[in-house]
Amino acid sequence: MPYRLDAIDHRILKELQDDGRMTNVELARRVGISPPPCLRRVRALEEAGFITGYRALLDEKRLGYEVTAFAMVHLSSQAEADLTAFEAYVRSKPLVRECWMLSGEIDFLLKCVAPNLSTFQALVAELTGAPNVRNVKTTLTLRNSKSDPIVPLELDRLAG
DSSP: OOOOOOHHHHHHHHHHHHOTTSOHHHHHHHHTSOHHHHHHHHHHHHHTTSOOOOOOOOOTTTTTOOEEEEEEEEESOOOHHHHHHHHHHHHTOTTEEEEEEOSSSOSEEEEEEESSHHHHHHHHHHHHTSTTEEEEEEEEOSOOSOOOOSOOOOHHHHHO
16 A cells, blocks of 8 residues: 655655754654654655665765766667666766666766766776677766755645
8 A cells, every 4th residue: 555645744754854864853843743653654754665765965076076977878779688787787886876767869877976087087988898888978067056965845736
């Protein structure tokens, strides 16, 4: 049976997105319920898959990853086995931070980070030589104008 979100669930999700480190007592206070049912709701949201994890957001540049780039990968075959094999391949590459399968001319869009341009070029050479890769086109980023890792939770839009 699908889990139906109510207004309190939405408030819990919003508060945890804003600050995933707060205590259950603080979360309960913010959403207007007592701590025990708040904890039960959070656990139910986790078990239902609405909350997939908790993590710290790190500054790539401060950690030495000066290059952020995108690689557009076109495969020779779009057979499901080849798509799945490529996805498994890129999961093994730590510099590939995101992998999106696309419709259209490009099969995959990869967001990559690297400490320098030569390291990124080596990654592109590896990708180009990967099984079933027809070609790889890249583009370097100049700056990030928006990075918002949260899901918009407007109650009036989602509750209706």
